[in-house]
Amino acid sequence: MEVIIYPTYDEISKAAAAVVAETVNNKPNAVLGLATGSTPLGLYKELIRMHREEGLDFSHVTTFNLDEYVGLSPDHDQSYHYFMDENFFKHVNVPPENVHVPSGTTQNYRAFCEWYEDRIDECGGIDVQVLGIGSDGHIAFNEPGSSLGSRTRIKTLAKQTIEDNARFFESKEDVPIYAITMGVGTILEADKLLLLANGANKAAAIGAAVEGPVSVACTASALQLHPDSVIMIDQKAAENLKMREYYEWIQANKPGAPNTS
Ligand code: F6R
Numbered sequence: 564m565e566v567i568i569y570p571t572y573d574e575i576s577k578a579a580a581a582v583v584a585e586t587v588n589n590k591p592n593a594v595l596g597l598a599t600g601s602t603p604l605g606l607y608k609e610l611i612r613m614h615r616e617e618g619l620d621f622s623h624v625t626t627f628n629l630d631e632y633v634g635l636s637p638d639h640d641q642s643y644h645y646f647m648d649e650n651f652f653k654h655v656n657v658p659p660e661n662v663h664v665p666s667g668t669t670q671n672y673r674a675f676c677e678w679y680e681d682r683i684d685e686c687g688g689i690d691v692q693v694l695g696i697g698s699d700g701h702i703a704f705n706e707p708g709s710s711l712g713s714r715t716r717i718k719t720l721a722k723q724t725i726e727d728n729a730r731f732f733e734s735k736e737d738v739p740i741y742a743i744t745m746g747v748g749t750i751l752e753a754d755k756l757l758l759l760a761n762g763a764n765k766a767a768a769i770g771a772a773v774e775g776p777v778s779v780a781c782t783a784s785a786l787q788l789h790p791d792s793v794i795m796i797d798q799k800a801a802e803n804l805k806m807r808e809y810y811e812w813i814q815a816n817k818p819g820a821p822n823t824s
Contacts, residue, residue, distance in 0.1 A: 564787055566773055566794045566810040568801045572761045575795045576605025579693065579759055582793070583610060584619050586691045586755075592623040594683075596692030596750070597651070598703070599628065599643045602759050603693055604650060611654040621657040625686050627679075628664040629694070629703035629750075633717060633741035635667045641731055642667060665715070665743040672743060676715040680749065692753035696760050699723045700768040700781030704744035711777070711785045713746030747785045756792040758783065760800040769796055770803030 569575045583606070586593045597603070613619040628643060637644035644664045652662060663682060669675040683689060694702050699721055705713060706721040720728075720740055729735040750756065760769050772783035773794060786792040801807055 564773065564789070564792050564794065565813075566796070566801075566804070567814055568807065568811060569795065569797055572605055572797055575759055575761060575797060576609050579603075579606045579757055579795055580609035580613060582755075582757055583691060583693070584613055587619065587621065587624055590690060591620065592625070593690045594625045594627065594686050594688065596689040596745075596753055597626050597628050597647065598693045598695050599630070599646045600695045602695040602761065606693065606759065607651040611651065614655045619655075621655045624657050625661040626657055626663060627683055627686075627689060627745075629692075630742050630744040631665040631667040632739040633667050633672075633743055634739050637664075637667075641737075665745075667739075667743060672717050676717075676743065679715045679745075683749070683752075689753035691755040691757060692750055694750070694756060694758040694783075694786075696758060696765055696768050696772060696783050697721075697724055698727055698764050698768055700771050700783050702747065702750060702758070702783045702785070704742040705747050705750075705782040707780050707782065709747060709779060709782050711751075711779060711782065711788075712748040714749050715743070715745050718742055718744050747782050751785060751789055754791065756786055756789050758786060758792065758794050759796070760794070761797040763799040763802065765796070765800040766802040769794070769800050770805075774805055 628647060631643045635642035639645060647664060665679060666675055696702060699707055704718045720742055725738045728738050732738050771781040775781055775784055777784045777787050
């Protein structure tokens with residue numbers, strides 16, 4: 564687990580975009596795992612800029628999103644389909660047939676979840692998975708108590724998450740109670756995990772995820788089990804980290820690429 568603390572949100576976004584761009588440049592048919600929420604907005608903005616100004620090409624890329632609210636159709640302005648179209652897909656050249664976002668309106672959730680898992684496998688697995696973190700430590704919508712081996716399924720949202728996400732809806736009552744989400748086990752199979760967080764309201768969750776025990780109480784702590792997970796955070800989100808100085812020391816003394824081979 565690599566913890567990198569940046570001075571600003573903008574720098575987190577640019578660093579995360581550089582990792583995604585490198586993945587796509589090295590493997591034009593890369594499979595990207597994507598997240599919604601406010602955290603990755605800067606990353607998408609930077610990727611769109613790179614596409615427009617530097618020719619970053621997504622024409623062979625496939626994407627899988629982490630989750631979707633149950634009951635919201637793709638044209639609902641709070642659905643994650645809509646979010647992804649508005650904030651990323653309509654500005655870049657990922658072929659629409661390569662885009663996968665879980666369905667919030669399928670007639671058979673069990674069958675859909677199995678299909679989603681199979682589809683990830685058919686596409687060769689996820690090369691890099693972008694993650695945010697909930698203030699209760701969730702990744703995707705794997706709320707506290709979710710099995711660390713869980714697969715794509717329906718999940719009941721925690722009260723805390725409903726409260727956190729009420730800011731996007733007219734009222735708390737409008738926030739859906741269920742979501743369809745990749746499981747923790749599904750996420751852990753990605754080759755690389757990139758978890759982004761900023762702001763003081765994420766400090767407790769980041770502390771538990773990075774330095775707490777691996778536990779269903781904070782599903783992001785499962786990243787400790789992954790051989791290539793990178794945690795990109797700002798100073799405020801780093802406030803609860805006991806080994807903060809050590810993470811900063813590691814970054815300051817990181818060997819340069821030419822000397823590592
Ligand atoms: C969204 C997702 C969620 C968010 C988390 C943080 O696809 O998977 O786990 O990443 O709720 O949301 P923000 O970024 O809005 O604080």
